[in-house]
Amino acid sequence: MRLGARWLTILLPLSIAAACGARSGLAPAPPDAASDAGPEDASADQDATADVSEDVTPDSPSDAFPDLLVDGLAPCDPEDLFVYLVTSEKDFYRYDPASGEVKLVGALDCPVDGNPFSMGVSRLGVAYVVYRPNxxxxxxxxxxxxxxxxxxxxxxxxxxxxxxxFKLFGMGFALNDDGQGETLYVAESGKPGADSLGLASIDLGSFVLTPVGPFSQNPGNRIELTSSDDGKLWGYILDPAGNGGYVAHIDKHTAEVLAVTPVAAGNDHAFAFAHWGGDFYVFTSPSGGPTKITRYSPADGSTTVVGSIAKTVVGAGVSTCSVK
Known part of the structure; x- marks a missing residue:
């Protein structure tokens, strides 16, 4: 396994043009997939269905987690530069934006009576998944x-x-300013109609959550986080009025919202957010059904539907390693 070898050595307002097409037929999600809170999507358009491979070769869980803490910045494994997805149905996928391939890694069997809510992925190849009650x-x-x-x-x-x-929260890793490590940031998900409590970080040595502060602008109660290669922290916020969402540049030290860009990526029941190769990928699912994958390209302000998944994606994570 690639991971075993690596772990043995350690561990703006813009106008947006939207593109859409016909939805392909996909299997409905199970009933419990519909309980991840968020506004319902008014759009059912979809351009493509991602190629899903279901070859699963699990390793033994007993040696799955060697030492996870390292001094400085952990090296990157070029074979692991993907976006990872978790669904409300407890499936764990690997998504390659370059090819559009979605591969089932396996089904989560975490010792908890609940369902995944959000996820962040470290450059050590470890995903951190927060659960909600069933x-x-x-x-x-x-x-x-x-x-x-x-x-x-x-x-x-x-x-x-x-x-x-902070009961439930969106999650994302960002590089530290000195380039010598990374930090897991979380954005509290408030009750419907209530603003988020703001931004915090979690120390992965002590698992202590430390608030950064309330967001300077708070257009919604559900915020998912990701970061770009330069260490900037970004959030995706659903528009409570039902008009898609916003990509927000967030100061990770103060929780100030530095810029907000409207993105026509749907107004949905479940969603996830990831930055990869200079673009943002928004995963949205209306009413707990199949998930639409939308790419937002800041370079030209375009949005394009690039695929779909038959399950309800509630979390996306990508490492802080640079993808060119």
């Missing part, structure tokens, strides 16, 4: 787990839910 409500929101991106093996963390009122 319909039974037996599990408190905010349980955080580690997932091996190579085989979908899952392990508990010592993170205590509801620190500083």
């Amino acid at each position: 319909g039974l409500g037996a599990t408190p929101p905010g349980k955080l787990f580690m997932v091996n991106v190579e085989n979908a093996a899952c392990a508990k963390t010592s993170f205590e839910p509801n620190q500083h009122g």
Whole structure:
């Protein structure tokens, strides 16, 4: 396995042109996939269906998580420069934006009575997945787990839910300013109709959540995070009025929203967000159904539907490694 070898050595307002086409027929998601809160999408257009490969060769979970903390910035494995996706149905996928291929890595078997809510991926090949309660409500929101991106093996963390009122949150890693490490940032997801509590970071050594502050502009209660190769932090915010969403440049030190760009990527029930190769990818699912993949290109301000997945994507993560 590529991951084993690597881990043994460590561990703006713009006008947007939207493109859309005919939705291809996809299988509906299970009933519990529809409980990830967010406004419902008014659009059902879709251009393409991503090529999904379901070859799964899991490793033994017993050796899936060697030492995860390193001094300085962990090296990148060029074989792992993908976007990883988690669904409400607990499937874990690898998405290659260059080819459009979506590969099923495996099904999550985390020891929790709930469903994934959001995800961030470190450059060590570890995904951090936060869970929400299922319909039974037996599990408190905010349980955080580690997932091996190579085989979908899952392990508990010592993170205590509801620190500083952050029960559920969007997630994304960003490079530190000195280039000597990376930090996991989270944006609290408030109740429908309530503003987010703001931005925080999680120390992956102690699993202590430290608030950064409230957002200077707060157009919605659901915010997903990602970062660009230069360490800038970005958020995708659904428009509560039902007019797509916004790509927001966020100061990771102060939570100030520096610029907001409207993007016609749907107004949806479940969504995820990732930056890859200079473009942003927005994954949106109306009413807990199949997921549409939309690419937003800041270079020309265009949005293009580039694929779809039959499951309900609720989290996306990509490492802070540079992808050219």
